[in-house]
């Protein structure tokens with residue numbers, strides 16, 4: 001597994017305080033200046049030269065509370081109550097090593113998804129988690145699970161689009177439109193893909209790189 005041989009200096013310990021059980025603990029984070037993008041898949045899954053940041057983006061406390069790193073701290077009192085009732089009270093402790101495999105990362109994302117459900121998270125957050133799970137299954141060559149989670153992501157993003165604020169983590173409105181269009185193509189839903197692509201291309205202020213990708217996608221759709 002390539003991530004087992006990563007240069008260790010790329011990772012460092014970051015301290016978190018669990019908002020559910022108040023425990024302080026450390027989790028691995030990535031020095032982004034030591035990690036460069038080398039390529040990007042058609043649905044914007046970026047490949048890095050040293051460490052795949054997707055693997056380390058879910059923070060898990062020993063109590064069973066888990067969330068994406070940049071929203072780990074933000075829980076309302078009511079959400080803490082919901083998580084205690086439906087997640088942490090039933091959670092069986094799982095040990096995770098410091099260097100994670102794709103399989104371990106997927107389990108952490110699934111726990112984050114369970115927490116997202118318990119805390120009644122927005123569709124955008126659930127979509128984002130499913131997108132990352134789909135990508136990790138791609139790395140494992142598990143096409144069936146990849147497809148299933150990318151489809152969940154697509155459905156959540158489409159719901160988010162009509163009712164939620166952007167950005168969804170690092171995904172702005174136009175990037176999310178592109179991802180919906182590309183995931184629709186992958187799902188064989190060409191009409192939906194073309195609808196989102198056509199709308200995206202005409203958006204004012206679309207960055208050139210995203211427009212190029214959208215135009216390529218439209219060409220592919222015409223061929224398919």
Ligand SMILES: [Zn+2]
Pocket residue numbers: 018019020021022023061062063064065
């Ligand atoms: Zn905790």
